[in-house]
Amino acid sequence: xxxxxxxxxxxxxxxxxxxxxxRSWQARKNLLVVASYIFYGAWNPPFAALLFGTTAMDFWLxxxxxxxxxQHARRRWLIASVCMNLSMLGFFKxxxxxxxxxxxxxxxxxxxxxxxxxxxxxxxxxSFYTFHSLSYTLDIYRGVLRPTKSLRDFILAVSFFxxxxxxxxxxxxxxxxxxxxxxxxxxGQFLWGLALMTLGLFQKIVLADTLLSxxxxxxxxxxxxxxxxxxxxxxxxxxxxxxxxFAGYSLCAIGxxxxxxxxxxxxxxxxxxxxxxxxxxxxxxxSLSTFLRDYLYIPLGGNQVVPFRxxxxxxxxxxxxxxxxxxxxxxxxxxxxxxxxxxxERIFRVSLEHQPWASTLPVRVLAGFATYAAxxxxxxxxxxxxxxxxxxxxxxxxGQHPHGDAILSTRELLQIGSxxxxxxxxxxxxxxxxxxxxxxxxxxxTIAAIGSAMICAIIxxxxxxxxxxxxxx
Amino acid sequence: MxxxxxxxxxxxxxxxxxxxxxxxxxxxxxxxxLEFERPIPPAPWRGIAVAVTIVVIAATTLWELYCRSLGYGxxxxxxxxxxxxxxxxxxxxxxxxxxxxxxxxxxxxxxxxKGLGKRPIQLAMAGSTAFPALSDLANDKNFHGTIxxxxxxxxxxxxxxxxxxERAEKGVKRFHNQTPAQRVSEYLSMPLEEHVxxxxxxxxxxEAILNKLPIPNRPGALVPPRFPxxxxxxxxxxxxxxWEKCAEPGSELAKKVQQIWIPLFTPxxxxxxxxxxxxxxxxxxxxxxxxxxxxxxxxxxxSRGGKIVFVRFPYSGGLKxxxxxxxxxxxxxxxxxxxxxxxxxxxxxxxxxxxxxxxxWSHLSAxxxxxxxxxxxxxxxxxxxx
Numbered sequence: 001x002x003x004x005x006x007x008x009x010x011x012x013x014x015x016x017x018x019x020x021x022x023r024s025w026q027a028r029k030n031l032l033v034v035a036s037y038i039f040y041g042a043w044n045p046p047f048a049a050l051l052f053g054t055t056a057m058d059f060w061l062x063x064x065x066x067x068x069x070x071q072h073a074r075r076r077w078l079i080a081s082v083c084m085n086l087s088m089l090g091f092f093k094x095x096x097x098x099x100x101x102x103x104x105x106x107x108x109x110x111x112x113x114x115x116x117x118x119x120x121x122x123x124x125x126x127s128f129y130t131f132h133s134l135s136y137t138l139d140i141y142r143g144v145l146r147p148t149k150s151l152r153d154f155i156l157a158v159s160f161f162x163x164x165x166x167x168x169x170x171x172x173x174x175x176x177x178x179x180x181x182x183x184x185x186x187x188g189q190f191l192w193g194l195a196l197m198t199l200g201l202f203q204k205i206v207l208a209d210t211l212l213s214x215x216x217x218x219x220x221x222x223x224x225x226x227x228x229x230x231x232x233x234x235x236x237x238x239x240x241x242x243x244x245x246f247a248g249y250s251l252c253a254i255g256x257x258x259x260x261x262x263x264x265x266x267x268x269x270x271x272x273x274x275x276x277x278x279x280x281x282x283x284x285x286x287s288l289s290t291f292l293r294d295y296l297y298i299p300l301g302g303n304q305v306v307p308f309r310x311x312x313x314x315x316x317x318x319x320x321x322x323x324x325x326x327x328x329x330x331x332x333x334x335x336x337x338x339x340x341x342x343x344x345e346r347i348f349r350v351s352l353e354h355q356p357w358a359s360t361l362p363v364r365v366l367a368g369f370a371t372y373a374a375x376x377x378x379x380x381x382x383x384x385x386x387x388x389x390x391x392x393x394x395x396x397x398x399g400q401h402p403h404g405d406a407i408l409s410t411r412e413l414l415q416i417g418s419x420x421x422x423x424x425x426x427x428x429x430x431x432x433x434x435x436x437x438x439x440x441x442x443x444x445x446t447i448a449a450i451g452s453a454m455i456c457a458i459i460x461x462x463x464x465x466x467x468x469x470x471x472x473x
Numbered sequence: 474m475x476x477x478x479x480x481x482x483x484x485x486x487x488x489x490x491x492x493x494x495x496x497x498x499x500x501x502x503x504x505x506x507l508e509f510e511r512p513i514p515p516a517p518w519r520g521i522a523v524a525v526t527i528v529v530i531a532a533t534t535l536w537e538l539y540c541r542s543l544g545y546g547x548x549x550x551x552x553x554x555x556x557x558x559x560x561x562x563x564x565x566x567x568x569x570x571x572x573x574x575x576x577x578x579x580x581x582x583x584x585x586x587k588g589l590g591k592r593p594i595q596l597a598m599a600g601s602t603a604f605p606a607l608s609d610l611a612n613d614k615n616f617h618g619t620i621x622x623x624x625x626x627x628x629x630x631x632x633x634x635x636x637x638x639e640r641a642e643k644g645v646k647r648f649h650n651q652t653p654a655q656r657v658s659e660y661l662s663m664p665l666e667e668h669v670x671x672x673x674x675x676x677x678x679x680e681a682i683l684n685k686l687p688i689p690n691r692p693g694a695l696v697p698p699r700f701p702x703x704x705x706x707x708x709x710x711x712x713x714x715x716w717e718k719c720a721e722p723g724s725e726l727a728k729k730v731q732q733i734w735i736p737l738f739t740p741x742x743x744x745x746x747x748x749x750x751x752x753x754x755x756x757x758x759x760x761x762x763x764x765x766x767x768x769x770x771x772x773x774x775x776s777r778g779g780k781i782v783f784v785r786f787p788y789s790g791g792l793k794x795x796x797x798x799x800x801x802x803x804x805x806x807x808x809x810x811x812x813x814x815x816x817x818x819x820x821x822x823x824x825x826x827x828x829x830x831x832x833x834w835s836h837l838s839a840x841x842x843x844x845x846x847x848x849x850x851x852x853x854x855x856x857x858x859x
Binding site for chain 1: 509510511512513514515516517518519520521522524525528529532533536652653654655657658661662665671672673674677678679680682683684686688689690691693694695696744745746747
């Protein structure tokens with residue numbers, strides 16, 4: 001079920017109404033479990049069974065781990081959980097990718113092998129709920145979480161519908177404590193939740209789908225070389241589209257959870273005003289970057305090792321981060337590019353740390369724009385479906401096709417230009433701020449005017465229920 | 474018990490008192506205390522909500538009234554979910570209409586039902602090629618009914634990857650992969666679209682309004698031609714009827730639509746990245762492949778006892794000149810019938826079918842479509858041996 005669909009509007013109204021009219025906290029939790037499975041099953045009912053299977057297995061493994069008497073046994077249960085989750089992810093998401101690469105490798109040594117193409121349907125949001133579930137056993141192993149006794153609570157923690165299919169990746173340790181007591185809505189919490197949902201939908205439906213996605217699709221789908229203006233416009237359009245799409249979904253999730261009394265953390269903090277790449281990853285998809293930091297980067301040694309090993313750790317983490325997004329080498333290159341960016345930044349930082357001019361405003365602004373430009377270059381690999389398209393796009397961006405085609409209308413160029421300038425300006429204005437503090441400073445009539453304008457724009461757009469980009473991951 | 478966040482905060486060396494100690498109850502889960510609560514900005518939220526509701530209702534009502542004042546009426550909107558809804562009711566012996574917008578506008582289901590004894594199912598789709606639907610029905614082992622297939626060569630032979638092909642494929646794909654949520658959304662949108670006039674994504678949405686802005690493009694820019702404005706209504710059976718405002722002789726709207734057909738039907742210039750001779754060879758190859766694929770689909774359908782008849786619906790004016798020049802009958806229609814061995818009805822072969830004029834050159838008015846359908850029925854019965 002998509003947040004930007006009529007079905008969800010009806011579903012949400014019904015769930016929220018019943019939820020707040022029930023007194024029993026246990027019954028409310030049961031309702032949320034049922035609602036979450038309906039929400040998920042509305043895509044493909046059989047996959048709800050897979051979701052339940054993964055969850056129940058991790059619940060059991062978590063209990064076994066806590067009962068284990070020694071560290072070796074605990075480790076065995078953890079390995080079982082990691083293998084179960086990753087093999088599920090591997091089969092559904094990477095099955096064909098692995099087979100194709102195996103075939104390619106054999107061909108390099110002269111063995112011709114034609115693997116069968118597995119007709120595997122990717123369960124929506126499997127990368128997200130696998131990580132929700134995995135965080136539980138990982139935290140039990142690390143000794144920072146005691147297993148819950150309630151299977152129902154754990155099922156709800158993994159499948160809570162606002163964050164189920166496209167994040168934020170909410171760790172069981174952050175959600176389970178919220179299930180202890182019935183939530184009490186603070187003054188304005190419900191309406192603030194609705195306001196965040198409105199802002200999220202506005203970002204998705206109006207900014208991403210209406211103003212940017214068409215141009216990005218046409219540029220990346222064009223089979224010939226393009227002039228520099230169109231190539232850059234296509235990449236900027238995609239940079240804006242993916243931000244508004246994913247940040248919009250996250251805001252909807254946070255808002256929907258708030259209306260039900262739950263608190264989810266921010267997933268984005270104005271990333272296009274990042275100064276440097278480590279700053280970017282503290283602002284972009286925060287729930288994934290902190291997940292990778294805590295469960296992969298730090299266990300690998302983090303930066304508490306020799307510089308070369310620390311750099312390698314960064315590259316490994318970003319490589320896997322890239323692969324998490326999709327089963328294609330283009331995603332791997334995207335991850336490796338970000339890994340390299342982080343390593344280069346670290347080298348610069350070490351050598352420039354004590355230079356007074358390095359922290360002056362012009363240098364910071366320049367570094368911010370350089371970060372944005374480098375992030376955009378990496379987006380080319382993220383969006384392009386193969387390396388031919390990616391190299392053609394990069395060629396266009398860096399002036400190799402002066403006689404290429406121009407395919408975007410002036411209107412589209414104006415739309416992309418104004419939305420890009422708007423998003424960068426907004427991010428810089430808000431870079432050390434939050435939505436909440438910004439709203440606090442606004443007079444009520446301005447909040448009402450902005451809210452009305454956003455809702456009117458959503459209605460006028462008459463969304464066509466385009467899926468959110470991150471659903472495919 | 475410490476959470477990962479606690480570890481992180483510990484590393485930040487914040488004072489211990491900064492965090493409250495978890496209560497015994499909270500330790501049932503063993504998890505960390507609830508360290509995080511989203512701040513709620515203090516504002517008069519109820520008043521704001523009331524103000525927003527009033528403004529949105531007022532703005533929406535005014536927009537609705539304005540659209541009605543322009544002559545728009547409520548109608549269903551065509552999309553892949555609506556198409557899927559109709560595709561689902563196809564039974565083994567159904568009569569199914571497939572193809573482009575001419576079959577969509579020019580066929581009156583009541584007249585066909587009277588003449589053919591069965592109510593046909595309208596699956597023609599504006600601006601699309603018939604092939605994906607034909608192929609889908611041919612591959613449907615349960616189906617052995619009758620197909621009435623409209624042929625507009627420009628669309629019928631559209632190669633893969635072009636909008637006519639993608640539009641049709643989208644419908645077929647949705648039929649096979651429609652999720653329960655998409656299905657419910659379609660049912661929910663029905664009453665809304667039938668009562669609210671401004672719900673017209675192709676004409677009154679933000680994107681469509683922006684598209685209409687008269688901003689000149691760069692010289693030489695390969696910008697896709699515009700699509701015609703709203704000029705039809707559609708009912709629950711996907712029967713399209715030309716808007717009366719367009720059907721009026723010499724109407725401004727009809728003239729506007731006529732001028733849109735010309736660039737839409739004019740073949741685009743070969744792209745810069747393929748040599749011209751290779752481009753034209755590829756086009757020719759694609760066309761031959763379509764002949765072969767259609768023939769195979771027709772054979773498959775016939776092997777199960779199914780029937781098919783191709784129909785060329787009326788077109789006129791400048792569009793007729795253009796179509797006849799770029800897709801002459803001898804190179805499209807004649808070989809199609811020859812290769813498939815299927816019957817065909819070319820409207821201009823029959824005087825009683827040639828008396829109609831298309832107000833905007835491509836489709837019949839709602840009134841004429843009834844009469845045309847009545848006159849077409851005997852020819853269909855002959856062609857299908859009914």
